[in-house]
Amino acid sequence: MKNIKMIIEYDGRRYLGWQRLGDSDKTIQGKIENILSEMTDTKIEIVGSGRTDAGAHANGQVANFKTNSEMDLLTMRNHLNRYLPQDIVIKELVEVPERFHSRYHVSGKKYSYYVWNELVPSAFERHYSYHYPEKLNHEKMQEACKKLVGRHDFLGFSSLKKSTIRTIDEISIRQEGALLHFTFIGEGFLHHMIRTMMGTLLEIGSGYRELDSIDMIFDSKIRSMAGETVPAQGLFLDEVYYK
Amino acid sequence: MKNIKMIIEYDGRRYLGWQRLGDSDKTIQGKIENILSEMTDTKIEIVGSGRTDAGAHANGQVANFKTNSEMDLLTMRNHLNRYLPQDIVIKELVEVPERFHSRYHVSGKKYSYYVWNELVPSAFERHYSYHYPEKLNHEKMQEACKKLVGRHDFLGFSSLKKSTIRTIDEISIRQEGALLHFTFIGEGFLHHMIRTMMGTLLEIGSGYRELDSIDMIFDSKIRSMAGETVPAQGLFLDEVYYK
Numbered sequence: 001m002k003n004i005k006m007i008i009e010y011d012g013r014r015y016l017g018w019q020r021l022g023d024s025d026k027t028i029q030g031k032i033e034n035i036l037s038e039m040t041d042t043k044i045e046i047v048g049s050g051r052t053d054a055g056a057h058a059n060g061q062v063a064n065f066k067t068n069s070e071m072d073l074l075t076m077r078n079h080l081n082r083y084l085p086q087d088i089v090i091k092e093l094v095e096v097p098e099r100f101h102s103r104y105h106v107s108g109k110k111y112s113y114y115v116w117n118e119l120v121p122s123a124f125e126r127h128y129s130y131h132y133p134e135k136l137n138h139e140k141m142q143e144a145c146k147k148l149v150g151r152h153d154f155l156g157f158s159s160l161k162k163s164t165i166r167t168i169d170e171i172s173i174r175q176e177g178a179l180l181h182f183t184f185i186g187e188g189f190l191h192h193m194i195r196t197m198m199g200t201l202l203e204i205g206s207g208y209r210e211l212d213s214i215d216m217i218f219d220s221k222i223r224s225m226a227g228e229t230v231p232a233q234g235l236f237l238d239e240v241y242y243k
Numbered sequence: 244m245k246n247i248k249m250i251i252e253y254d255g256r257r258y259l260g261w262q263r264l265g266d267s268d269k270t271i272q273g274k275i276e277n278i279l280s281e282m283t284d285t286k287i288e289i290v291g292s293g294r295t296d297a298g299a300h301a302n303g304q305v306a307n308f309k310t311n312s313e314m315d316l317l318t319m320r321n322h323l324n325r326y327l328p329q330d331i332v333i334k335e336l337v338e339v340p341e342r343f344h345s346r347y348h349v350s351g352k353k354y355s356y357y358v359w360n361e362l363v364p365s366a367f368e369r370h371y372s373y374h375y376p377e378k379l380n381h382e383k384m385q386e387a388c389k390k391l392v393g394r395h396d397f398l399g400f401s402s403l404k405k406s407t408i409r410t411i412d413e414i415s416i417r418q419e420g421a422l423l424h425f426t427f428i429g430e431g432f433l434h435h436m437i438r439t440m441m442g443t444l445l446e447i448g449s450g451y452r453e454l455d456s457i458d459m460i461f462d463s464k465i466r467s468m469a470g471e472t473v474p475a476q477g478l479f480l481d482e483v484y485y486k
Contacts, residue, residue: 088366122252
C-alpha cells in the first residue's frame with residue numbers, strides 16, 4: 001500500500017473550511033476525497049495537517065492518504081487538477097514512508113495574515129485581506145510581536161480550555177503598499193489564536209490598546225482581555241513543517 | 244458647473260468591459276453612471292480615458308463628469324463606494340479645469356499583463372493571469388520587446404484598419420515566482436494590440452516562433468502573421484497619463 005503526501009493550494013472563499021462535515025460538498029477535504037474515491041474506485045480518506053477556518057486560504061496545506069492504485073503520480077495529479085474545482089489545486093504529490101502522518105508528525109506551521117490598510121477598499125484584495133482603514137503605528141506593533149514570540153500559555157488568545165501552551169518562533173510584518181503582510185511561524189496554533197493575536201496587534205497599532213495589555217492577556221489567561229477575532233478571509237496557511 | 248476627475252479600480256471579471264452598452268448593467272461605466280445619476284438626481288454621463296476589454300481589469304482607469312452638485316468630494320466618494328458593487332472602487336475624486344477631457348487629453352497609458360508560468364495552475368491567480376505552462380526563454384522575449392518598442396505601424400497586431408501607427412516607450416518583464424509581469428507604456432494602444440503582442444511574445448519565448456517574425460509582422464502589416472490574442476483576464480490598465 002502506498003502512502004501519498006499532497007501539497008494543496010486553495011482559495012477558501014466558497015468553502016466551510018478544510019474539514020469534511022458529514023456529506024457536505026462545501027469543504028476542501030470533502031472535495032478532494034470525492035475525486036480520489038471516484039478515481040481509484042475505493043473509499044479514500046485523507047488526513048490533513050490540521051483544520052483551516054471557513055473562508056481561510058492555503059498556499060501549502062499538507063495531507064496524506066493510502067492507496068493501492070497503480071496510477072503514476074503525475075497522471076494522478078493531472079487527473080485531480082482536471083476534476084477538482086479550479087479554486088483547489090494539487091501542487092505536489094509524493095510517495096512517503098508508510099508511517100508518515102500529516103497531522104501527528106507536524107513540527108511547525110507558517111501562516112500569513114493580510115491587512116488592507118488604506119481608507120479606500122481594494123477591488124482585488126477584498127477577499128484576501130481584512131480592510132482596516134485606521135492609521136497604524138508600526139513600531140508599536142513590532143514591539144507587540146516581540147512580546148508574543150516565545151513559549152507562552154496562549155489561553156487568553158483562544159477559546160480552548162486545555163493544553164494551551166505553545167511556542168511562536170517568529171512574527172514578522174512587511175508592508176507592500178497598502179497591504180500589510182503578517183507572518184506567523186510556530187510549532188502550532190490554537191483555534192482562532194492567529195486571528196485573535198491579529199485583532200490585538202491592530203488595536204495596539206491603532207492606539208486603541210496599550211502594549212502592556214499583552215502581558216495582561218498572558219497573565220490573566222482570559223479571552224475577553226484580548227482583541228477582536230478578525231475575519232478569516234485574510235488568513236493563509238503557507239507551509240507545514242515536518243522533521 | 245464642476246468638472247470632476249475620478250480614478251477607478253475594478254476587477255473586470257463579472258463585466259462586459261468599461262463601455263456602457265445600451266441599458267446593460269454589465270459594464271463599469273454603466274454601473275458608475277447609475278449611482279452618480281441617482282445620487283445627484285440628474286442624468287450624468289461619464290467620459291472614460293478609453294475602453295477596456297470584457298474581463299480586463301484596471302488599477303487606474305480615469306474618467307470625468309460634469310455636475311452642479313454641491314456635495315463635497317469626500318462625501319461623494321464615500322457614497323459611490325458604498326453603493327457601487329465591491330469589485331468597482333473609486334480611489335480618487337478631484338475637481339479639474341472645465342476643459343479637461345479624460346479621452347482627448349490622454350498622453351499615454353500603462354498596462355500590465357500577467358502570465359502564470361508553471362505547469363500547475365494557481366488557485367488565486369487564475370482570474371488575474373493567463374496560465375501558460377510552456378518553458379519560456381526570457382532572453383528571447385527581452386529581445387523581442389526591444390523590437391516592439393518605438394514608433395511603428397502596429398496594424399499587424401490589431402484588427403483595425405486605419406491610423407495604426409503608435410509609439411511604445413517601454414516594455415518590461417519582471418518575474419515574481421511563477422508569475423510573469425509584463426508592463427507596456429505608450430501613447431496609446433490599438434484594439435487587442437497588447438493581447439496580440441503578448442501572444443507573439445509567448446510564442447517567441449516558448450520557441451514556437453522566431454524573433455525575426457516581429458519584423459515580418461511590421462513589414463507585412465498582416466494580422467494573421469502575428470501570434471494569438473491571449474485572454475483578457477491577465478490584462479490591467481494601470482495608469483493613464485495626461486500632460
